[in-house]
Every structure is written in structure tokens, then in C-alpha cells.
Amino acid sequence: MGTYKHWREVKFLSEEKKEVSRRKFLATSIGTLVVGAVAGYAGGYATAPGKVVEKVVEKPVEKVVYKPPPKRPVPKEPIKLAYRDHLSGALAVRGEWTKRAMELLVEETNKEGGILGREISLTFHDEAIPVEECVADFRRLGLEAKVDVIIGTTSSGVALAQAPVADEIKTIYIIPHAASYKVVMEPHKYVFRTNGHTGAVPIAMALYVLKKMPDVKRVAHIDMDYAWGRDNWNVFIATLKKYKPDVEVVAEVWEKVGEVDHSTAITKVLAAKPDIVFNSHWGGQLVSLVRQAIEYKFFEYTTFVCTVIEEAFPEIGPDFPEGQLGAPWTFYWEYPGYRWNLNRWFVKKFIEKYGVPPNYPCMQCAAAFFAYKTAVEKAYEVLGEYPTKEQIAETLAGLAYAHPGGMNRIRREDHQALAPPTVGVTKIDPKWNMAVLHDFEVISAELVYPPPFTEPLEWIKTW
């Protein structure tokens, strides 16, 4: 278990036994080398080092059959789900998209009988208010409104402020959007994050660049001058340099958030003649950067590498340059080839209802929603009665589950989902009259997520 504080009270019998036997095993084998068949059994019969004696005990084995506990009735009243995102202000366009996604998820799940027959009631809460008001509202949701689960938060600053409150009000808080790796640097009992973070996605991006352009040498970047842009760039370039120490940073541009004139940034970068230009702009700023870059013939001179490239697809439309590398942060609506049933279910319904494919914040909503749904169902199956908030939180820690964007496993230690990031190349799809990602790959989570509570840059150094 390491330094991990083992707070779980409900322990399944089998696990307790395993724990005991592992300790016994370690105790008896100190100083000796135990190889082979004894592993996994209590008490090794090791004698001299290097010599293993195997003793087979003939004993009538009692057959143990798993019998699920009798199912108790599920409460009738609806599950209260509170969703928080930017519903007003400059980032309201995000809320506009994710609101659609949440409404669709809840509506369709309710049609199919809700979660274990319990209907879900969904409420929306604005995030475009000062942080302290967000926190006060968060507390109120738990203590007065008594919601079962709070999903949402785009700003990492708000997520960091709300996380301790979730433990205090003992209410499950699933973060689908906020992407700073710092959000999971402290252990919390009730806080979970289901998308990729700034310590992982830029690594995936760098690995993809190394694979697609193994000769990459001259690198430039344009990033926003705050934690998001800085983390993105630092982790990306550290990964790149780890594998190709001769990579050279030829131009750097730090833009302020909300900047719309990128002419000097583009000229500076082009003058340095880079092989690739890394970027992590989002929202309108990304749109205006790409728009201007097109007219500066930027894409004829260099390759664009962007961790949230999908955000500019609808606005730039068929003008979007092909052959640029990018990620939709973590999940892409077109999960490789529609192999995933849940993916088909969500994406088709989304397109039917809204006429456009869901963007990555919508996919992130789905990832968070299915984490909760799966945890409730699993806990009920094991316990035989409707789980308490605490039991759901315990199930979420370590849960592996499917969602429309792929497969997630939530880590026990820091509650970060090991969500494999998707990366791909842009291509114009006449069907949508805009760019889509094709030739995409889902990078294995083990390759890109730093161990729990580890600074990504420190982790990269240890490779």
C-alpha cells in the first residue's frame, strides 16, 4: 500500500486474506530466494537458497462458490446530480456544449430506467462567479440541497478550492474538465478526476510527434502565459528532449490570455524556421490564432502541434489545414472506428439531437457520468443494498469502467483516472465540412501518467 492511507472500512473478505498471506509470505522468505510454484500460497517451504521443495498436500478441497448477497430494494426518490460549468461570461460556450451533453446523458439514462431504477434529477450551477462564491455554493449543494453527486468544474483553480470541501460535506465530486495535474496532488476521499491532465496529455503529444516525425529537431511554441500554457509546454518539451536530446527550442512566444492579435507571434515563429510549433491555446484564442496563421501561410512552412486542436474545428471549417498533429485533450468522439458500443450510443444520439458531433468537453462529461453510474451499479451488486455516498466513493477508487470515450481506470491513491489520451492528424471530412482527426492513436495510460503525487517533470527525469 506504500504511503497510501488505507481508509477503506468495508473490506471484502478475500482481499483481507490476500493481505495477510502476502505478509506471511514475505516474512518467511526473508533472506532466501523463493522461486516458482510457491508464489501466491501462504508459507513458502524454502530450505537452502536456490533450492525449492514443493510439497503437495492432498486434502479434500471445499468448493467455494460466489453467492451474490440478496438484493434489497432500491430507494425510490431520484438521484440528485449537480453539474457546474461556465454558463455565463467569456467561457460560456463551453457550458453551452457540456449542458447539452449532460442533458442528453441524463435524459437517455432516465429513459432506460435511470441508475438501478432510480431516476436522475439534474441541476445546473454557474462557475463564472468568484472562486469563494463557487465554494460557498458547493458547500450549500452538499449540506442544504443534499445532492448525491457533483460533476463539473472547468477551472483548475476552482477545482482545487472545491476539493477539500467535498471531503468536508462528504459528497462525491467528479471533475471532468479541469486539467491541471496539481488538482490530484493531495489525497481526497470524495474527489475524482476522469479526464487527462497537464502532466500526461503533453507527454502523449510528444510521443506521437516522435513517432510521426522522428527527425524533428527545431521546435517553437506559442502558449498562453499562465499555469495551463506553462505546464503544457514544459512537459511537452521535457519529453521530447528526453528522447531526442538534440532538439532545439528556436522560438518562444508567451501570449496573454484573451490576446487576439497573433501577427508578431506568427512572424517570430516563422522567422525561426521550426519543424513544429507546439501550442495549447483553447477557445476563441485558438480560433483567432489558426485564422491568422492560415493567411500567413504558416502551415506551408511548419507543422502545428496542438493539445486541444479540436476546439477550432467547427469555426475554421473546411479552411483548417490538413496534416497537423493534435489531440482533443483526452477523448475523441470518434473512438477508433466506433468499436465501442457506448461510443456509438452516445455519439449517435448526440448527433441525432443536436446535428453536430460532441466535442471533447462533451466526451469528458460522459466519462464523468459513467464513472458514477458504474460505481453505483457495481457497489449495489456487491453489497446487495443501495450504497451510501461513502461506499460509492470507495467503489470509485480503483474502479475500471467503460464510457463513450474509451476505457478508464481510476487510481486508488490519487483518484486520477488513467484515461488514455487520443492523438491524431487533421483531415477535412466533407461529411461535416470541417476538419476531423484521423489516423489517430490512443496512447496507453501507463506510458504517460506520472505515479501518484509525483511532479510530471520529476517523473520524466527518472525515465
Next chain:
Amino acid sequence: MFEAYPAYILNGLLYASLLFLLSSGLNVVLGVLKILNLAHGSFYVLGAYLTTSFVALFVATGLPIYLVYTQILVAAAVAGIIGFLFEPTLLRPIYKREESYQLLLTFGILLVLSDVTKIVWGLGAKVAPEPFKLLGSFTIGGIPFPYYNLLVIAVGFVVFLMLWFFFAKTRTGKIIRATATNREVTTSLGVNVPRIFTLVFVFGCFLGGLAGALAVPMQSIFPGLAMEMLILSFVIVVIGGMGSLEGAFIGSIIVGIARSFGIVYFPEIELAILFIIMIIVLLVRPQGLFGRRE
């Protein structure tokens, strides 16, 4: 490295041109009406959003595509007309009140217009790329530069010259200056001061709209920019001197060029460059580059 200098200078002039256009409207209104129009950023935003709609409509009509540039002027004119709705109705009654009333009122207009643009144009980014795309680009020092940006630089200079000529040489310009200097005396001379005020306010809104309309083809417009633009124009007015056109012009060029080379040599300076220049000017010449001491 030096071969990119012409492009950096052009980029600096481009930014300067946009800053000048943006701030000149605020400046004229401030100089004549003595009102700090906090809603000014909204007229930039209105000009930009109107351009996205007008350009899209124009392209749909199938008229000769080179006439698409007229839509920029149409959008700016409509922004001016929207300004006309506010001056006689809301601003006129408060000229005689304390300044705080003007600030509250114009800030209120900014908030209302921000919500109106959200209702009309939605929350996502909007673009109007046709005027930008149409002209293509050329290479200078091995670096591509769009012709449209040259056009914007030219418009900035032309507008400055026209404004200067208007205020220095024409009869109406002189009357406006006289009104700015002393309201009572000009009224007693038989000048219809309220009409002059309306004219100037509409003109200020037109200039703000023009800045947005010219900028949007090469950039994009999205919610939240009204405040951003208000701050930018305010800084230029402070640097140049309250109500001084020449000051705003020279100030814009200094900021534009300094920003351009700042980004090249000190990549992290962009956040602060505008304010660093403002602080230096305030320390050395508190009244602004061309401002007069009260």
C-alpha cells in the same frame, strides 16, 4: 535574424493601427463630451459581430466578391447608428451630473450590449475570413505577410489624417473644438451644442465599430472582448494624453513597435508591455505625450 525586421515593423504598425482606431473613438468622445465612455469596447465588439453577419450574408447573395469590403463600412455605420440610440436618450440627461453617474451609466450600457451580443450571435467564436482571404499574401524578408494587414495599416493612417484635417481645417471641426473648450460660449454664439454632441458620440461609436470591423476578418470575435478592448483603448488615451489625437497616434505606434520587438526578444513581456509604457509615460509626463496640463 535581421531579415525578419521589416515583418516585425509591419506587425507593429498593424497593431498600432488597430490600437489607434480603437482609441480614437474613445478619445474624441472624451475630448468633446468630457465623458469617459466605458461602453466603447462594446462598439468594437458590435462592429466585429456585425461584420461577421454582413459578410456571411453578402457572400450568400453572390454579388461581386470584391465588394465584400463595403460590408466593413456598413458594419461600422450600423455600430454608429446603435450609438445614436444611446446619446440623446440616456447620456444627455446626465451631462450635468457628477462623473460617477456617467461611469455607472456607460458601464451599464457595456454590460447590456455584451448580453445582447451573446443573445444575437451566441457564445462561440465567430469569423469573417473572406475579406482577409481574398487578398492573399506576399513575402517580405522570406516571411509571408497578408495584404489585408497592409490595408488595415493604411486605413489607420488615413483615418488619422482625415481626423486631423477635419478638426484642424473644416468649419464643423473647429466648431466641435470650440464646443469642447467652452460649452457656454459656443451655445451663446448660436451653436446647436446638443446636436454637436450627438454627432461626436455617433462618430466615436463609428470609429470603435470600424476598429472591430477591420480586425475581425484577420482575428475572430468571441464573448469577453469588450472589456479587453476598453482597457486597451483606455491605456492608449492615457499614454497619448486625454483628448489628444496626435498623442493617441504616436502612442499607438510606440506601443505597437515596442510590443512587436518585445515579443521577439523578451517573450514573456507581452502581458506587461502596454502597462510598462503607460507607467513610464505617467512618471515622465503625467499629462500624457501630447496632453495639456489642466
